[in-house]
Structures are given as C-alpha cells and as structure tokens.
Amino acid sequence: MKPQNDLLSATGTTIFTVMSALAVQHGAINLGQGFPDYDGPEDVIEAAAAALKDGRNQYPPLTGVPELRGAVAAHNRRFYGIEADPNAEVIVTSGATEAITACLMAVLNPGDECVLIEPLYDTYLPVVRMLGAVPRLVRLSPPKWELPRAELAAAFGPKTKAILFNTPMNPTGKVFTAAELAFIAELIARHDCYAICDEVYEHLTFDGWKHIPLMTLPGMRERCMRIGSAGKTFSLTGWKVGYITCDRSLTPNVAKAHQNLTFTTPPNLQRGVAVGLAKDDAYFEGLSTSLQARRDRMARGLAELGFGVLPTQGSYFITTDFRPLGFKGDDVAFCRLLTEEAKVTAIPVTAFYASADAPNHYARFAFCKGEAVIDAALERLRNWVASRGGRQLTAVAG
Numbered sequence: 001m002k003p004q005n006d007l008l009s010a011t012g013t014t015i016f017t018v019m020s021a022l023a024v025q026h027g028a029i030n031l032g033q034g035f036p037d038y039d040g041p042e043d044v045i046e047a048a049a050a051a052l053k054d055g056r057n058q059y060p061p062l063t064g065v066p067e068l069r070g071a072v073a074a075h076n077r078r079f080y081g082i083e084a085d086p087n088a089e090v091i092v093t094s095g096a097t098e099a100i101t102a103c104l105m106a107v108l109n110p111g112d113e114c115v116l117i118e119p120l121y122d123t124y125l126p127v128v129r130m131l132g133a134v135p136r137l138v139r140l141s142p143p144k145w146e147l148p149r150a151e152l153a154a155a156f157g158p159k160t161k162a163i164l165f166n167t168p169m170n171p172t173g174k175v176f177t178a179a180e181l182a183f184i185a186e187l188i189a190r191h192d193c194y195a196i197c198d199e200v201y202e203h204l205t206f207d208g209w210k211h212i213p214l215m216t217l218p219g220m221r222e223r224c225m226r227i228g229s230a231g232k233t234f235s236l237t238g239w240k241v242g243y244i245t246c247d248r249s250l251t252p253n254v255a256k257a258h259q260n261l262t263f264t265t266p267p268n269l270q271r272g273v274a275v276g277l278a279k280d281d282a283y284f285e286g287l288s289t290s291l292q293a294r295r296d297r298m299a300r301g302l303a304e305l306g307f308g309v310l311p312t313q314g315s316y317f318i319t320t321d322f323r324p325l326g327f328k329g330d331d332v333a334f335c336r337l338l339t340e341e342a343k344v345t346a347i348p349v350t351a352f353y354a355s356a357d358a359p360n361h362y363a364r365f366a367f368c369k370g371e372a373v374i375d376a377a378l379e380r381l382r383n384w385v386a387s388r389g390g391r392q393l394t395a396v397a398g
Contacts, residue, residue: 007129014122015351019335023345029377032335032345034170034316036368040234041276041283048239048272060267063255064092064243068270071277072228072243079202080213082226088248091255092270094262095240096200096229101127103196103225104164105257106250108133112161115152119171119352121198124164133161137354142319142362143310145174149183156187162194163187168201168211168314171352171364175209175313185217194250195220200229200242203284205314206292215245222247225254230273232316233287235368239269291316291367294374298367301378305385316368319349323361325385330360338363342384344377 003009016033023030039045063069069086076082084090093099100123108114110132116124118139128135136155138148156163163184167176176184188195195214202211215224225246231237244254295312303309308321327334331348339345349362367374 007126011126015347016122019339019345019347022336022339026340026343028339028343028345029373029380030345031365031367031369031377032347034366034368035237036235037370037373038235040236041279043279044234044236044272044276047275048268051268051271056267060264060270062259062264063251064090064265065267065270065274067274068092068241068243068277071274072245075228075277076226076245080216082213082215082221082245084245085248089245089251091244091246091251091258092265093242093244093258094265095231096198096227096242097123098240098258098261099227099242099244100124100164100196100198102254102257102261103227103244103246104128104131104133104162105261106225106253107162107194107196109161111159113157113159114161115155115163115165117152117163117165118354118358119349120354121166121170122351125354128164134159135354136160139353140172140174142172142321142359143308145169145172147176147180147183152184153187156191156193158191160191160193162196164196164198166198166200168199168205168209170201170315171317171319171347171349173310173312173315173317173319175205175211178212181212181214181217185214185220188223189219193223195224197224197226199226200232201315202228203233203287204291204316205288206295207313209313211314222249225250230269230276233284234273234276239273241265241269241273294367294369294371297371298365298374298378301374301381302365305378305381310362316366318365318367319362320346320365321361322363331363332360334361335363338381338384342380344380344384 019032069090072090073084073086076084108131112133113136114128114133115136138152138155197214215226228243230241299309306324310319312318335346335348346363346365350358350360
C-alpha cells in the first residue's frame with residue numbers, strides 16, 4: 001500500500017480526545033474540554049426546534065440563511081459599529097473551526113508565510129501546513145502573556161500573507177489590548193497582508209475588559225476576516241454554527257472554500273442562532289457576569305489548594321502553575337496523575353505549542369461548568385492533596 005498523507009499521518013490524536021477518554025476511563029470530572037455542562041437559552045433552542053417543522057429543510061443558501069446573515073450584520077453594528085452588507089460580507093459556516101480553515105484557504109498559497117501566536121488552538125498549525133504555507137511562530141510568555149513586539153515584527157517579512165490570532169485567547173485567557181492591536185495593525189498594513197481573527201470568545205470577558213475587533217482599527221476593514229461562534233456565545237457548542245464577517249473583496253474566495261468544505265450548515269440551527277443574536281443587552285451582560293462568577297469560584301478554590309493561578313481576562317479557561325504543589329514531572333504526567341488519582345481532568349498547556357521547548361508546568365482548567373460540578377471537582381482535588389500529605393507528587397501513573 002502506498003503511504004497516505006504525510007502530514008495527517010504524523011499528526012497525533014488531539015489531546016482533548018485523549019484526556020476525555022482518560023476521564024471516562026477513570027470516572028473523572030472533565031474540566032479539560034471547553035464546553036458547558038448546561039444548555040443555552042431556551043428561546044434559541046425553541047426557535048431551532050420550530051424551524052425543523054416549518055418545511056424549510058432543504059439546502060439553504062451557500063452563505064447562510066438571510067435571517068442569520070442579517071442578524072450577524074446587525075450584531076456587528078450594535079456591538080462594534082462595524083457596517084457589513086449581509087448579502088455580500090457575511091458567510092455562515094459549520095463552526096468556527098471550519099471558518100478558520102476557510103479563511104486560511106481564501107488567502108494562502110503554497111510558500112506563503114502565516115504568522116501564528118503561541119500558545120495556540122491546536123488546529124491552526126496543521127491547516128496552515130496542509131495548505132503548503134509556512135508558519136512563523138511568535139510566543140507569548142506567562143504569567144502576563146504580553147505581546148513581544150520585537151519578535152512579532154521580526155516574524156513578518158516579504159512572504160507574509162496573513163496573521164492568524166485569537167482574542168480573547170485560548171488557553172491563556174488573555175484579551176489583547178488596544179495598544180497591542182494597534183501594533184499588529186501597523187505590521188499588517190506595512191506588509192500588505194491579511195488578518196484571520198478568531199474572536200469566538202468575544203462576549204466572554206471579565207473584570208471590565210472589553211473585546212476590540214481588529215477590524216475596527218483604521219485601515220483594517222478590508223484586510224480582516226472576523227470569526228464568531230454561536231457555540232461559545234450561546235453555550236451550544238454541539239450546534240457548530242460559526243460566522244465570518246469580511247470585506248466583499250474577500251467573500252468570493254472564503255465562500256468557495258466553504259463550498260468545498262461543508263457547503264452549508266443546518267438551516268434550523270441557523271434560524272435559532274439568528275434569534276440569539278437579537279437578544280437584549282441583559283443576556284450578553286449576564287453571560288459574562290455568570291462566567292466571571294464561575295471563574296472566581298474555581299480560581300479561589302485552586303489557589304487555596306496551592307496552585308499558582310494565572311490571570312484570566314476572558315474565555316472559558318484558567319491556566320495554573322502546579323509547581324507549588326511539589327510535582328516534579330511535566331504537564332502531561334501531571335494531568336494524567338490528576339485524572340487517575342484525583343479523578344479530575346485538566347489539559348496540559350504544552351498541547352498548545354508547536355515545539356518541545358514550551359513551558360511544561362502549566363495545566364488548563366475549564367470553568368464553564370455548573371457551580372455544583374466546580375465544587376465537586378474542587379472537593380476531589382482537596383481530598384487528593386490531603387491524602388498525599390507531605391509526599392512529593394513525583395509518581396507518574398502508568
């Protein structure tokens with residue numbers, strides 16, 4: 001048999017699948033994968049359910065049903081002052097992961113360079129490589145995750161076609177500042193390239209931090225592809241409904257990529273999301289407030305147990321330093337031990353880096369769970385730490 005695709009064959013099973021399977025095996029509370037354990041708004045679900053029975057179950061338009069494209073355009077205007085033509089500048093996709101892929105496909109040619117910021121979501125790098133493009137990685141450093149401006153500037157060059165970055169950021173919980181975005185915008189303009197902006201956590205910000213789309217900065221309107229996610233905004237991750245806002249000069253190629261990936265997205269789910277995007281301000285404010293309370297609950301509990309808890313300005317996740325607990329192994333060994341002994345699952349942060357020299361003493365916990373689940377996980381961790389007493393956490397489960 002001839003060999004299969006080299007890149008895919010060399011790509012391992014995602015860490016989320018590995019750790020989730022381990023969690024099931026050991027009966028652990030899974031705080032690894034970032035999905036809520038509660039349903040989204042009832043009116044959004046009811047709208048999608050009703051749309052299944054209204055006789056419109058055949059192929060919807062390639063770029064999305066008019067109701068959702070209009071709702072995305074209205075959402076852009078309402079929250080950010082972005083004017084977008086729903087008929088020419090909005091494309092609905094089957095999730096934000098597909099949206100990211102479609103945007104990369106729209107602009108990258110083999111040999112082009114694409115700037116990526118580590119730590120990064122684990123699909124970014126494989127997609128860039130599958131397109132034959134060359135990733136140029138720039139690393140943020142804990143605990144503040146500040147943008148290293150000299151390193152970022154050095155990553156741009158004559159072959160740079162795009163930058164792909166995520167704010168609010170997974171796994172760091174960082175929200176890029178106005179000054180950092182202005183620096184990125186200046187580099188994009190200077191090097192005449194594009195920006196793929198993964199903004200799926202746009203409404204999940206805390207402590208007064210506000211998300212600023214790069215698209216709103218001077219000169220960026222025509223260069224940005226802005227990606228949103230109904231899964232994150234409405235706690236309905238299984239629906240896999242994403243949306244892209246971009247200039248009409250970009251939409252033809254983005255739409256062609258979407259056509260060749262999934263073609264379209266279930267129309268009933270699209271109509272449900274359209275209802276969600278029209279919800280009043282109280283919903284969006286409450287989403288942030290309720291998640292901030294969960295973040296605080298988990299952060300307080302982890303800190304009391306001895307973890308070093310890094311700041312989280314947005315997203316679903318808390319990053320922790322486990323060295324204060326006395327563990328001498330790396331993050332993969334720690335998360336495995338935690339799952340097998342404490343019956344709580346986290347994600348090793350090295351999974352979000354491309355190279356072996358990444359910091360390996362951090363674990364990511366998802367706090368987008370009910371309070372009872374958070375409390376139960378903390379209680380298990382508390383019992384586990386107490387049961388080990390003064391022993392060093394050096395054992396690595398088999």
